[in-house]
Amino acid sequence: MAETNRIAEIRNEATVTFSLAELDPEDPRWNKRGALYVPAGEGPTVWAVGDTYTIKATGDQTNGGFGFIEATVPPGGGTSPHAHGDEEETFYILDGELEFLDGDHIFTARTGDFIHVPRGTRHRFKNKSHHAARMIFMFTPPGAEKFIRDYSVPARPGEPAPPISEADAERAQEAIRRINMAVLPEPS
Structure with missing residues (x-):
């Protein structure tokens, strides 16, 4: 008592x-002012792996808190299986659906779904539908968002992402060498 x-x-x-x-x-x-405000449609926008990514916040802008990206993934778009050695990656599906790989498990994430991928976990996403999907994702700690910005091609308004060129693939390989990321095979 x-x-x-x-x-x-x-x-x-x-x-x-x-x-x-x-x-x-x-x-x-x-x-005191200090809010980071990035209006809709603004932020560096790049084409990466055939998708369109808008970097809304980098670690430099969030005092080392996180990196934040808005993505549009066209039909057939997405990433190859990979794992981050230093960052965790968190996704929120805004519109559409994406097939996700989690280790050796595949599932479909739809509008409103949340996915958190711990560092060192094989993952990827693919748009297997007929319509573009939109999502936001973030890296904690930040860093990978800057590699996406720095090693991708600036997007041009009104145009779809072009096919991945040999130069794009070489830039991606250079970026992968610079960060602690492993490109992995699909599960068998």
Whole structure:
């Protein structure tokens, strides 16, 4: 009983109530700006592996918190199986559906689905439908989003991503050498 009363006392001590009228609106803590705002349709947009990626935030912009990308994956688009040695990757499907590989398991993710891939896990996504899929994904810690930006081709408005060229494949190989990522085979 005494322990229950002490917990209640601690909770009461930790609860601070104040009126907003008591706050000084000139206090710099309330006026400091620092939000990262990237309007819809803005951010560096590139073609990577035949998909269109818009980098909404890099680790430099999020104080090393995460990298954030918006993706449009056309029918037939997607990545090869791979694993990140340093980053975890998290996906949220905005529209459409994508086939995901998780280790040796394949499943279809649809609008509203969430997927988190721990580092060192073989994964990939493919659009096996007739319509483009849209998703957002993030890397924690950040870094891979910069490799995508730096080693991909800038997208041109109103055009689909071109087929992957030999130069694109060479740039991708160089990027893979620079980060701790392994390209892996499909499961048998």
